[in-house]
Amino acid sequence: MGCLARFKNLNFDGTFAFDLLWFGKSALINLHRGPKAFGVWVMESKAPLCLSRRSFLASTTALLATSVSVVHARTFHQGMPWAPGAADLPPLTRPGPWVFFTADEAATIEAIVDRLIPPDDRGPGGKDAGCAVFIDRQLAGPYGHSEGLYTRPPFMPGSSTQGYQNPDSPAGRYRNGLKALADHIGESNGGKKFRELTASDQDKLLSNLENGSIKLKDVEAKAFFAMLLQDTQQGFFADPIYGGNRDMVGWKLIGFPGARYDYRDWVERHNEPYPLPPVGIMGRADWAAKG
Amino acid sequence: MARKLPSKNVVVIGLGWTGSILSYELAKAGLDVVAIERGPWRDTATDFPPSYAQDELRYAVRLDLFLRPAQETLTFRNKADQTALPIRNFSGFLPGNGVGGAGIHWNGQTWRFLPTDFRLRSHLTERYGADMLPSDMTIQDWPVSYDDLEPYYDRFEKLCGTSGKAGNIKGTKQAGGNPFEGWRSSEYPTPPLKQGLGATLFADAARKLGHSPFPQPASNLSEAYTNPLGIRMGQCSYCGFCERFGCGNYSKASPQTCVLPALLRLPNFTAQTESEVLKINLDSTGKRATGVTYVDTSGNEWEQPADIVLLCAFSLFNVQLMLVSGIGQPYDPASGQGVVGRNYAYQTTSSVSLILKDKVLNPFIATGAHGMMIDDYNGDNFDHTNLGFVGGGYMGAGQTNARPIQTRPVPKGTPKWGAEWKKATAETYQHAFSLSTHGSSYSYRDCWLDLDPTYKDRLGRPLMRMTFDFHENELKMSAYLTERLAEIAKAMNPTEMQANPRKGPYDSTIYQTTHNTGGTVMGADPKTSVLNRYCQSWDVHNLFIPGGASVFPQNHGYNPTDTVGALAYWTSDAITQRYLKNPGPLV
Numbered sequence: 001m002g003c004l005a006r007f008k009n010l011n012f013d014g015t016f017a018f019d020l021l022w023f024g025k026s027a028l029i030n031l032h033r034g035p036k037a038f039g040v041w042v043m044e045s046k047a048p049l050c051l052s053r054r055s056f057l058a059s060t061t062a063l064l065a066t067s068v069s070v071v072h073a074r075t076f077h078q079g080m081p082w083a084p085g086a087a088d089l090p091p092l093t094r095p096g097p098w099v100f101f102t103a104d105e106a107a108t109i110e111a112i113v114d115r116l117i118p119p120d121d122r123g124p125g126g127k128d129a130g131c132a133v134f135i136d137r138q139l140a141g142p143y144g145h146s147e148g149l150y151t152r153p154p155f156m157p158g159s160s161t162q163g164y165q166n167p168d169s170p171a172g173r174y175r176n177g178l179k180a181l182a183d184h185i186g187e188s189n190g191g192k193k194f195r196e197l198t199a200s201d202q203d204k205l206l207s208n209l210e211n212g213s214i215k216l217k218d219v220e221a222k223a224f225f226a227m228l229l230q231d232t233q234q235g236f237f238a239d240p241i242y243g244g245n246r247d248m249v250g251w252k253l254i255g256f257p258g259a260r261y262d263y264r265d266w267v268e269r270h271n272e273p274y275p276l277p278p279v280g281i282m283g284r285a286d287w288a289a290k291g
Numbered sequence: 292m293a294r295k296l297p298s299k300n301v302v303v304i305g306l307g308w309t310g311s312i313l314s315y316e317l318a319k320a321g322l323d324v325v326a327i328e329r330g331p332w333r334d335t336a337t338d339f340p341p342s343y344a345q346d347e348l349r350y351a352v353r354l355d356l357f358l359r360p361a362q363e364t365l366t367f368r369n370k371a372d373q374t375a376l377p378i379r380n381f382s383g384f385l386p387g388n389g390v391g392g393a394g395i396h397w398n399g400q401t402w403r404f405l406p407t408d409f410r411l412r413s414h415l416t417e418r419y420g421a422d423m424l425p426s427d428m429t430i431q432d433w434p435v436s437y438d439d440l441e442p443y444y445d446r447f448e449k450l451c452g453t454s455g456k457a458g459n460i461k462g463t464k465q466a467g468g469n470p471f472e473g474w475r476s477s478e479y480p481t482p483p484l485k486q487g488l489g490a491t492l493f494a495d496a497a498r499k500l501g502h503s504p505f506p507q508p509a510s511n512l513s514e515a516y517t518n519p520l521g522i523r524m525g526q527c528s529y530c531g532f533c534e535r536f537g538c539g540n541y542s543k544a545s546p547q548t549c550v551l552p553a554l555l556r557l558p559n560f561t562a563q564t565e566s567e568v569l570k571i572n573l574d575s576t577g578k579r580a581t582g583v584t585y586v587d588t589s590g591n592e593w594e595q596p597a598d599i600v601l602l603c604a605f606s607l608f609n610v611q612l613m614l615v616s617g618i619g620q621p622y623d624p625a626s627g628q629g630v631v632g633r634n635y636a637y638q639t640t641s642s643v644s645l646i647l648k649d650k651v652l653n654p655f656i657a658t659g660a661h662g663m664m665i666d667d668y669n670g671d672n673f674d675h676t677n678l679g680f681v682g683g684g685y686m687g688a689g690q691t692n693a694r695p696i697q698t699r700p701v702p703k704g705t706p707k708w709g710a711e712w713k714k715a716t717a718e719t720y721q722h723a724f725s726l727s728t729h730g731s732s733y734s735y736r737d738c739w740l741d742l743d744p745t746y747k748d749r750l751g752r753p754l755m756r757m758t759f760d761f762h763e764n765e766l767k768m769s770a771y772l773t774e775r776l777a778e779i780a781k782a783m784n785p786t787e788m789q790a791n792p793r794k795g796p797y798d799s800t801i802y803q804t805t806h807n808t809g810g811t812v813m814g815a816d817p818k819t820s821v822l823n824r825y826c827q828s829w830d831v832h833n834l835f836i837p838g839g840a841s842v843f844p845q846n847h848g849y850n851p852t853d854t855v856g857a858l859a860y861w862t863s864d865a866i867t868q869r870y871l872k873n874p875g876p877l878v
Contacts, residue, residue: 073587076332076562080555087337090349116708122717148359150379152746158376161798162367163383165376203709210707229708237695238348253713254720256655256695259345261530261540263656270488271651273721281343 090281093137093243100139100171104193105178106132111195113232115202123249126232134235134244135174144171170227177224180216181209240280247285251278293584293592299325302583302597304568304612307392308852309838309859310603311546311554312450315520316863317599318560320871325595326560326603327585329567330358330389335547339395339537341530347694351535356396357381358388358605365607366743369760369796371624377746377754383799384637384807385535386605390564393605393805394545394852398534398659398691399510401453401544402849403444403857405670406437406473411733411845414671415681423681425764427736429634430845434815434824437473440857443864445476447856448508451544452516452524455479455508469505471666484513484527484661489652489724493688494663496782502665507689508853509660510544520553531692533659543659566593569750571600571616573831580834586750598874599866600834602811606841610635610740610810611755619811619821619830622739624758630821632741634734634809635757636846639684639765641773641793642727644700648786651721654693662689665779668772669848670731680767684730684848686776693720700725702787726780728772730793732808734845735762740810761795769793806851808843811836820844823878825865826858832876837862 098106113126113135126132138144146169158165168176185194185205194202208214209225216224235244237251239259245251251258258278266274277284300322303310310326318324333339333356349355358364358381366375387393407414410432415423424430457478458468465478483506486494494504511527518524527542541548554560568585572594582596602609613619613631622633664687666672675681692698700723701715738760742753773792780788814820817829826842828834836842838858840851869877 073563073565073589074332076555076564077560078555078558080334080552081332082336087340090343090346117713118710120710120713122713143353148361150360150364150377152377154745156374156376159369159373159796161369161796161800162376162378163800164379206708232708233699234348234352234696237699238352239346241346242348250695253717254695254699256693256720259343261341261345261532262528263530263653264485264526264528266653267485267487267529267656270491272653273651274653274656281346 090239090241091141092241092282093133095133095243098136100136100144100174101132104182105174106136108178108182108194109135111202112206112228113235115199115206116229116232117236123253124246126236128246129236129249130240130244130246131232131235134238134242135231137243138231138235139171139174144174145169173219173224173227177216177219177227180219181224184214184216241282245280248278248280293594295594295596298582298596298598299323300597301325301599301601302327302595303601303603304571304583305329305392305602305604305608306390306546306562306564307387307603307605308394308546308856310392310601311394311550312856312859313601313603313837313863314560315550315554315557316860316867318554318557320867321559322599323559324561325597326562327566327568327583327595328390328562328564329362330387330564332562332564333389333391333395333537333547334551335537335539335541339539341539344536344539345530345532347532347696350532350537351694352696354381354385354535356388356535356537358386361749362388363608363748363754365611365755365757366746367757367759367799369758371737371758375743375756375758378799383801383803384805385802386607386805390551390562391537391546395537395547396535397543397545397852398850399543400660400689400850401448401451401455401508401510401853402685403473403853404437404847404849405471405672407671408847409433409435409437409440411847418671419675419681423675425735425762428762428764429734429736431634431812431814431819433844434813434820435861440854440861441474441476443857443860444853446860447853449480450518450520450549450856451510452480452512452518452549453508453510453544454481454484454506454513456483456506458505467505469664469666470503471669471672479508481513481516484509484511484658485529486661486663487653487656488650489654489690490661490663490688492647492650492783493726493779496779497663497665497687499782500779502667502779504663504665504687507660507662507664507687509658510852511538511658511660512542512544518549520550522549522552524548527658529656529658529661531655531657531694533657534691567750568612569615569752571602571612571618571834573616573618578831580831598833599870602834602836603839605807606810606839607740607755607757607807609836609839609841611742611752613811613821614742614755615752618828618834621741624737624739627736630812630817630819632739632810633819634812634844635738635740635759636732636734636808636843637759637797638804638806638846639682639730639732639761639769639793640727640803641730641769641776641791642725643773643776643780643788643790645724645726645780645783645785646700646702646719646787647722647724647783652724653721654690654698654724657690657692659691660689663687664689668728668775678767678771680764680771682731682733682764682768682848684728684768684772686726686728686772688724688726690725695720703789722786726776728769728776729804729848729850730765730768730772731848732765732846733762734809760797761793766793766795804850806840806846808840808846808851811839811841812844813842814844823876825869825877826862827865827870827877829876833874835862835866
């Protein structure tokens with residue numbers, strides 16, 4: 001399964017003619033019609049001129065999205081490098097089995113994201129928006145493993161102005177945090193799980209995590225909650241290619257038009273709501289249906 | 292053991308704004324130039340085309356175009372009695388990475404410093420007396436004047452195609468421009484950008500209160516433009532993905548859109564990417580650089596001999612390379628002696644957030660540098676007598692985006708999650724707006740850069756250590772400016788407003804700006820500067836740091852890039868017109 005991106009060159013008369021990304025047809029349709037797909041759909045970078053730094057492995061079973069560094073020192077001389085189809089494409093997330101979470105962890109996360117962003121008459125909540133899928137895929141990828149961060153010892157506690165000083169990666173923090181949370185709930189609620197509590201008990205518990213009044217074993221409750229909330233909201237408002245913001249529900253909620261890039265006709269139309277619906281990097285579902 | 296390459300006339304360390312300008316000018320002058328860049332090659336069509344450049348998670352949150360801390364970072368502390376700890380994930384400021392450097396992800400704000408900024412200490416002492424300045428404030432005059440640099444500001448703005456309205460052409464005030472700015476030899480290359488509702492309301496309110504609003508000078512172009520290198524740029528489309536992003540539209544000035552296509556055509560220029568300079572090599576006298584040693588991605592070390600070495604990395608890493616190469620005396624805050632790492636400064640920013648319930652603002656229609664500003668409270672444009680501080684900044688309505696992961700205002704007191712949060716977020720997004728101040732950060736004896744005693748980078752070199760905190764002068768300045776801004780905000784009749792003056796201590800986890808300045812300061816006296824007025828090392832005459840913000844003696848109330856670009860051209864003229872004829876100290 002592969003993908004290509006093609007770009008027309010630019011008309012330097014102030015206008016631009018771009019071919020949008022051209023993905024394998026089945027992938028494009030699959031993404032929007034949501035059939036049974038597996039794992040994380042990832043693209044292979046061709047990069048004959050090493051213009052891409054991402055290399056991805058693909059499989060039809062559940063897999064880890066692993067970003068492999070393939071950089072090489074290169075020399076550029078006498079002309080701009082150019083090759084058709086060379087691009088540093090974003091990864092694509094597809095529905096399917098959990099990649100990072102266990103089934104039990106995922107059920108808890110889905111219940112949590114649906115309280116952080118509850119469904120209401122304005123639109124879906126965190127669960128139906130795919131926030132748990134988003135977090136799952138992020139934790140399985142570079143973010144989950146602190147890729148690119150400075151992780152050399154020694155680790156010493158510092159002031160809050162010095163930032164995070166802990167060797168644990170986000171993936172590890174989720175694993176430990178969810179376990180500690182499950183243990184806490186089990187002990188204080190007669191063996192129940194988070195998802196078995198009433199909505200108001202769930203909210204109470206989350207509030208107590210937020211304000212730090214709950215003590216979790218070996219896990220700082222406040223920091224764990226802050227990370228959960230940050231990642232949930234990121235999933236709700238990030239481009240749908242990452243698995244959350246499904247059908248652009250986050251953008252529709254607030255009126256953000258998404259990955260558009262030309263508002264020239266609208267800058268000076270003051271006090272008029274921008275009328276066009278949002279569009280994601282992969283377009284919109286209705287585009288694929290027409291195609 | 293490093294393998295030795297054939298010698299070049301010029302080796303350039305880092306291919307961002309200053310590296311690409313110097314490479315072009317010196318190659319054009321006939322020199323054989325090689326630029327060594329630690330990051331990857333980047334180009335518009337392949338790295339940030341408009342088909343997927345509008346990806347907030349990837350570029351603004353995961354910081355795809357930026358330097359990875361695993362590659363290089365620094366340690367930080369507020370005060371000398373703390374242990375500095377590594378910045379494990381950049382968030383307070385974001386150094387760039389790769390060809391184009393910070394010139395890719397900047398916002399395009401293109402401001403000149405004030406004529407009085409260039410003789411700051413002399414000017415303030417003359418006007419208010421020496422007692423006005425705190426005893427530990429180490430500000431100093433620049434070794435160049437505004438008049439010296441004016442032609443070079445003009446040249447950089449023409450390279451970028453900057454959009455704006457002049458306020459002073461050759462001494463004659465121009466209606467609609469910034470009445471406080473220094474003289475300009477010509478109008479901006481392109482007219483001002485269009486303004487949205489928020490900026491228009493701000494300008495009306497500011498005018499009503501007697502201020503002089505004008506469009507912010509922007510290198511996101513209001514119309515298509517061909518620069519003097521023959522490179523064509525496009526009209527900005529106000530997509531709202533500017534800072535932290537590359538421009539897929541060829542509208543934001545960057546090395547990619549303004550220099551590289553012309554530079555890469557010159558047969559006597561070569562770029563070497565993903566190759567990190569380990570150190571600048573000196574001869575046995577220590578007074579002449581012989582070239583650089585760099586390591587490629589396979590771990591092979593290479594020695595690149597050259598007649599001239601140009602240090603063009605990001606400002607913080609210019610300082611690090613000087614320190615690890617043992618060039619210049621490191622600064623010691625205890626004695627006040629030494630120069631390398633001295634006078635590190637930053638920027639003092641603040642904001643006033645507004646909700647205008649009855650207005651539809653479409654805040655996502657934006658560019659990095661549009662908006663309306665006032666300069667009434669910058670530098671010494673206003674009387675500081677009895678204010679208890681010096682310095683100032685510009686302020687106004689320049690909201691750069693409303694990308695919803697990071698820009699999602701809600702009324703004060705709203706819960707951070709749950710049903711109420713969701714409702715408030717939905718109801719506020721279209722009606723919220725932010726005004727900001729962009730203030731000076733003067734230099735102090737106890738704010739400096741040196742090498743960390745504990746932490747090392749992946750190549751085994753000590754990380755740089757930053758010791759920095761806001762001082763009372765800057766916090767008072769921010770409080771005063773934010774009050775003035777709040778007065779204008781109030782005149783916009785907001786439903787709700789909140790003033791957020793800058794408070795200490797400096798927090799390295801909260802993004803403020805990437806305007807890290809100083810550390811290899813230019814000056815008239817080798818005891819208080821690393822470089823002379825031609826950005827030439829006092830100690831090693833064939834080493835120049837041509838205008839990175841590390842050469843600023845302190846930071847003024849403006850974004851640094853226009854001055855960085857002007858100094859790059861200033862230095863390149865000094866090299867081609869003076870140094871090449873008679874290589875040696877120019878002062």
